[in-house]
Amino acid sequence: MLNTNPQQTEFQDKISLVKGPETDEEKSGKKKGENRRRKLPRYAFQTRSEVDILDDGYRWRKYGQKFIKNNKFPRSYYRCTHGGCNVKKQIQRLSKDGEMVMTTYEGMHSHQMTTL
Secondary structure (H helix, E strand, O other): OOOOOHHHHHHHHHHHHHHOOOOHHHHHOOOOOOOOOOOOOEEEEEEEOOOOOOOOOOOEEEEEEEEOOOOOOEEEEEEEOOOOOOOEEEEEEOOOOOOEEEEEEEOOOOOOOOOO
């Protein structure tokens, strides 16, 4: 059925502009999956310690904490405070051995260590 109502036709044109005739990948010529962000390098290590936060030479700001399933200790999330540095770190005690602290770094620092 052909629509002859001009208002209805204009409405249909607006819908097609919002929806778009094709996906963004088809428009840009990129294959699906090429738009994904690169994963930052991750480094993890375990340390036997009574304190959770170990001095590693950088300054950190805590931005979150959550309890993990099957673990009585919470996981803490930190970001580097240096401007433009996107390094994150996670700290969590192991459920089997409460004296062991698992520290995971994500990313590489773009600056020198901070002197206090």
